[in-house]
Amino acid sequence: MRKPIKIEDYRHLARQRLPRMVFDYLDGAAEDEIGLNHNRSALESIRFNPKRLVDVSQRSLATNLFGKRLPAPLAVAPTGLNGVFWPKGDLALARAAAKFDIPFILSTASTASIEEVAQCSSGEKWFQLYVVHRRLAKQLVGRALNAGYTTLILTTDIAVNGLRERDLRNDFGLPIRYTPRVMLDGCLHPRWSLDLLRHGVPELANFKGADAQDTEIQAALLSRQMDASFDWEALKWLRELWPHTLLVKGIIDPLDAQRCTELGADGVILSNHGGRQLDTCLAPIERLEEAVSLTDKPVLIDSGFRRGADVVKAIAMGAQGVLLGRALLYALAAKGEAGVEHALELMFSEIDRTLANLGCASIEDLNGDYVRSPF
Structure with a gap:
């Protein structure tokens, strides 16, 4: 393939480089993957209502979020096991x-530690928290605070792990199980191997050596189950624990x-975990x-965003930022x-082009009049 010109091109390249079990972990979702596909169809069902005779010779993607000026309303979503797709x-x-x-945004389930990421990057870093055990959660929060993370994100949509049938069929997990089928697949994908x-x-990495003497924490880690309570x-307890910006992720119901x-x-992130948890769930959009x-x-908001046009739709409908997950992981894996x-x-280029053709010179000027939604 020539140089990719859209995110879907990177998806095809990722499929070529990764063994099937790894690509399926990246690409798959819960049960029949109806929710995964619905995230895309919901975004695609929204139509633009462009304005004409507007001066769009100069355009701006910049926006304010939590007191910081960003060049675009984007963030890198928290995703786990990224070291499986590409080293570090x-x-x-x-x-x-x-x-x-x-x-x-660094995931609790990352393959680089809170401290490693803090040392390698001068950019703004947020930490996403899975609560496996309360005492362990308190330790992770403290580490993120000490390492200079500015925002804490509590993920709420994993009371239990979603039924990801592709992973079950492939027997995927860490550590990797070297069955004959896995070995053959590795040989067929030599660059990854x-x-x-x-x-x-x-x-x-964030769980290595975590309170080895605490039997409750070790039992929680071994079972790989979240704190469903x-x-x-x-x-409220977490709010008191964290002194900076706190967001809650995994919200679908507006009353929540x-x-x-x-x-x-300080805000919420509408998300259905990219369709990986509860199948046939409403799309966040x-x-x-x-x-x-x-x-x-x-x-x-996140879940299903693959195009700059998707981002523009969400901002027009009131979102103040979009988290990119799989869209960037395909590119990472490739x-x-x-x-x-x-x-x-x-x-960035797609957002800019969409604004120009929509007749809106600044992303901060977007509003509901630029779109028509069936919802």
Whole structure:
């Protein structure tokens, strides 16, 4: 393939480089993957209502978010096991985000530690928290605070792991199980296999050595189950624990968004985990306008964004930022840090071109009159 010209091109390149079990982990979702496909169809169902005879010779993608001026309303979404796609994948994503001056969000399930990422990147860093055990969560929050992370994101949509059937069929997990089928697949994808041999099998870096003497924490880690008891009272506890910007991710119901901000969250992220948790779930974009109407705090969004036009639609409907997940992981898996940088260039260019053709000179001037939605 010639140089990719859209995110879907990077998806094809990622499929070529990665063994099937790894690509399926990246590309797949829960159960029948209806929710995964619906995220895209919901975005595609929104139509533009362009304005004409507008001076768009000079355009701006810049916006304010949590007191910081960003060159575009974008952030790198928190994603786990990125070292499986490309050696030191979290570091590559963080450096690319810093180059474009957008926030990088590190997942609890990263293969580079909180401290490693802080040391490798001068850009703004946010930390996404999975609550496996309360005491462990408190330790992780403290580490993020000490390492200079500016924003904490609580992910709420994993009471239990989603039924990801592709992963079950492939017996995918860490550590990688070297069955004959996996060995053959590795041989058929030599570039990926050589990188793995050269750099070693990635690990969940934030959990290494975590309170080895605490049997409760160790039991929680071994079971790989989240704290399903985490509730509204626990959100209050976390709010008291974290002194900076706190966002709650995994929200779909606008009333939940409203309650989060009433309890002290500085904003919410509408998300269905990219369709990876609850199948046949509503797409976040379907609840965006109502969520925005119920809170005066920023509402961000993810799940299904592949085009700059998708980003423009979400901002027009009231979102203040869009998190990019798979869109950048395809590029990471295909070409590493250079691929992520090029994917971000594509997104910036597509947003700019969409604004021009929409008749809107600044992304901050977008509003609901520029789109027509069936929701």
